Amino acid sequence: MVKLFNSRSSRPFRIILLVIAAIAAVAACAHADTPPAIVIAPSPFAWSVVVALVVVIIALLGVFLGMVNKSLGKSVQIKATVKKTVEDSYARKIRNEYQAKQALLDKKIEQVRQRFTMVMIKVKNLLDTLDHKELFNAISNLIEVDIGASRYVIFLVDPVKHELYPFRWQGYSDSAVEKFSMSVENAHALTYALKRKQTIYRDAATSDIELRKLLDREPLSNMLVAIPLFGKEKNFGVVHIAAFADGHTEIDESEIRFLSTLPTFIGGALANADIFVQTREELTSAKQVTEHEIAEKRRLQEIFSRYTSAELIESLLRNPEKIDLGGVNKTAAIMFTDIVGFTAFSSRMNPKEVVILMNEYLSRMTEVILDYQGEIDKFIGDAIMARFGVLSDLPYPAKNAVEAACAMMEELELLSSDWANRGLQGFNIRVGIATGEVLAGNIGSSRRQEFTVMGTTVNLASRLETLNKELGTRILVDEATFVQLPRGVKHQKRENVRIRGLDTPVTIYEILEQVKSAKIVSIQPKLDQLASRNNQSTDKDALPDTPPVAGIKRPDN
Structure with missing residues (x-):
């Protein structure tokens, strides 16, 4: 009873009891032999009736207060229930969205694995050929089919002129492509990707202070992806992708994972085929170079490459009969x-x-x-x-x-x-x-x-x-x-x-x-x-065993 009386919910009843006690005290004083010196106006009703009415009123007031208190308790309970229901619903929604996204990501990752497997099969086939034409046909097919590019340019490095030149392309006119050659020293997104051996994505590059200003520079702008092609010792070129066949422009995580595997694989195939054993003119011409010619050029390259400049090697490969x-x-x-x-x-x-x-x-x-x-x-x-x-x-x-x-x-x-x-x-x-x-x-x-x-x-x-x-x-x-x-x-x-x-x-x-x-x-x-x-005179002072050198006289001493 004490605990019940002291509980928060019994507060209205405690008030009623106190009021009743006060009224009872007043009534007791009214019937006492020597009432207090308080003058109360006469009433037409007996005091007992007044007390009864007051008790009834207080009882009704207590009932009312109890009903109000009960109603308020139910309201609080309803609010808590609603809050819990909303929280559960929101959590369920987030969980469902996460599971849906995870399922989608898992599906894309599986697609990447399948694409990766297909690429590995193609790369393995590439490693088995020395035919440069067949090699680049396969690379173009990989870019168009596996990557899904509809507008692209494959650039190769010219080791003599130190420039990138367009080798294969799709979605550009021949007249436009003729203007795409650029020095490897140019400040451009393609040369940046080549030197850093880093695949560049337009979305990520726009937030990079250094890269942002290189994206839309001439002679080639509107780049979505730049994929460098490199081996252990050489940079072979870079692939510029400006559009995909399905029209998407944003690169998601699964596509990034897939594209990040290509540079070393394609570069490895190019290194294995040793494309630089052929000159730029031979690579871009329709002339079919025989395997015997390639082997002979490789022999020359092995003999002279360690101690001779790239320009001289290029000259020798162009004219091995020299x-x-x-x-x-x-x-x-x-x-x-x-x-x-x-x-x-x-x-x-x-x-x-x-x-x-x-x-x-x-x-x-x-x-x-x-x-x-x-x-x-x-x-x-x-x-x-x-x-x-x-x-x-x-x-x-x-x-x-x-x-x-x-x-x-x-x-x-x-x-x-x-x-x-x-x-x-x-x-x-x-x-x-x-x-x-x-x-x-x-x-x-x-x-x-x-x-x-x-x-x-x-x-x-x-x-x-x-x-x-x-x-x-x-x-x-x-x-x-x-x-x-x-x-x-x-x-x-x-x-x-x-x-x-x-x-x-x-x-x-x-x-x-x-x-x-x-x-x-x-x-x-x-x-x-x-x-x-x-040239019109004879060098009388020339040594007998000295070869003629454009008729130059020995300087005076």
Whole structure:
């Protein structure tokens, strides 16, 4: 009873009881012998009647309050029930939507798996063929059928011109496609995808500050997807997709997963077929290249690719008859370089540091030689043997060689500065250059051969490089080399120099260290003018064994 009386729901009854108690107290006072000194106006009704009426009124009031309280309780219960019902309904709706989306996603993922399986089958078939035409037909079919593209362009890299050019396309006119070629250095979404080896989607790219401004640049805009094609060592090209057959423009997660598998697979097929063994003209022409021709081009590429520039390889692949691997006499400039005091230098460093420096040095020197149209013949320990004018027809091979030597000195200064900043010790080099006739060919045994040059000119270049140590010089050239240089080259002439292996003394020239390759290049017009003027005269001072070089006279000393 106490608990019931103290409960919140019994509050109206407690009030009624208090009111009744108060009325009872008043009635008791009214019938007392000495009532309180309170004057109450006489009433026509007996007090008992008044009390009864008050009790009835209070009882009715209590009933009313109880009904109100009960009604309010039911209302709260109804609200809670409604809230729970709404929450359950909303949760059920979200759960159903999630399950529907998950089912749809599972279905798409299954479709992706099926597409992926089909692509893998096609890629496996691609890896089994060397026929470039068949290969690109299959790639086009994959783009149109499996990807569903209705408007696209397959771009390939031109390794000579360093540009992307359209190779196959759909949905564009031929006249429009002719304007699509672009340098790989252009700021464009396609070149971005190629260099980063990253598939680009328009939806995602619009939120990228760097990419957003590249999307609609000429010569080709309205890109939806850009798919790079690459192998482990080479970038082959990029696929530009501007429209899909079903008209969709947004790329969902399942499609992203599918498209992300294509670059390496297609790139692997292109690498296996070695498409760059054919020239741009051969790839784009209707001429069918035989497997024998492709094999021969591969052989040339294997022989020369490590030490020869891409431009020269392209020239050789375009005209393989230019070089006779069996042996041919060529007029060329031969260069030998060596590190000054390499033994002492390497003894002061640990082997790991020596390897690091040597790799950096040989890599940078190789790039310089190739930049001046030279060819690396071989590395002999820390020495480099290079040739100018053997595989390529250079008008002034000696000039290219001397320019390269000066540029190598400049590059070595930059390297030495970088090494000093890293706490590593640098070194100097010596260079010897001779020009004349050499025997060039694929020389060696039946088990191992290499393309190289032989002859007196080669030996003289090696001797000149060694002579630097005795004379305290850095670049020495023979007279046949010097006659091809312009008049402005700073030099020191040295006559009657005896060289080991030669019966008679010779005249040699020291190319001074201060001479920069840029100065030699800058007077090329003067050199051409001098050659043109002297074509009508005879060079009386030319050495008997010096090949004619466009009638250029030896500069005055």
